[in-house]
Amino acid sequence: MGSSARIVVIGVGNEFRRDDGVGPVVAALLRERAEDRALVPNTVVSVCDGDPARLIGLWEGARLAVVVDAAHAHPGAAGRIHRIELDAERLGQASTTSSHGLGLGEAVDLARVLGRLPERLVVYAVEGADSSLGTGLTPAVAEAVEPLADSVEDEILRHLGAATGGER
Known part of the structure; x- marks a missing residue:
């Protein structure tokens, strides 16, 4: 696989702002899981504070970039997960409400x-x-971490299946 086949997972957030740390927590779980079973080759798991230049540097040249981030929604439901998929044609229209x-x-x-x-x-x-100063996720967001890590792993496998013309 060349660099164009690179897959990146980026956990965005600040671990010292409670629920804003969900991205880094998911990234840490994925790295922990990789100790027992290897990630798909050419997959990189990173953490970023959300700075646009750093995000661009991490995903540049990737075939697939999966970003995990905290978001604000009003009215919100702590722990609810939203999946937003953008391909090259729609990327310029992206908009999320980041924390x-x-x-x-x-x-x-x-x-x-x-x-x-x-x-x-x-x-x-x-x-x-809760995005106040402090460490640790609120219970509802903490409960979303395992299923979210599963979803990220499934996302990578679906991408590989589509790239090879197979189903996974």
Whole structure:
């Protein structure tokens, strides 16, 4: 597989802002699971604070980028997961309500202008309840971590099945 077949998973967030740390927690779980069973070859799991330039650097040249981030929704339901899939044709229209000052939408817009978008971007946005200073996820968001990690792994396998013309 060449670099164009690279898959990246990016856990976005700040572990010191309670539920905003869900992305890094999911990334840590995926790394932990990889100790027992290897990830798909050419898969990189990273953590990012949400800075658009860092996000672009992590997903540049990837065939698939999966981003896990906390989100605000009003009215919200803590722990509810939203899946947003964007391919190259729709990436320029992306918009999410990130829990960061500059969000994923800005990173997508900047990457589009610079010609540095991944071929396909899938965002898992998890509604949070508490983004105050402190560590540890609220119970509802913590309960979403395992199923979310499962969803990310399934996403990668579906992508590989589609790329090879097979079903997984």
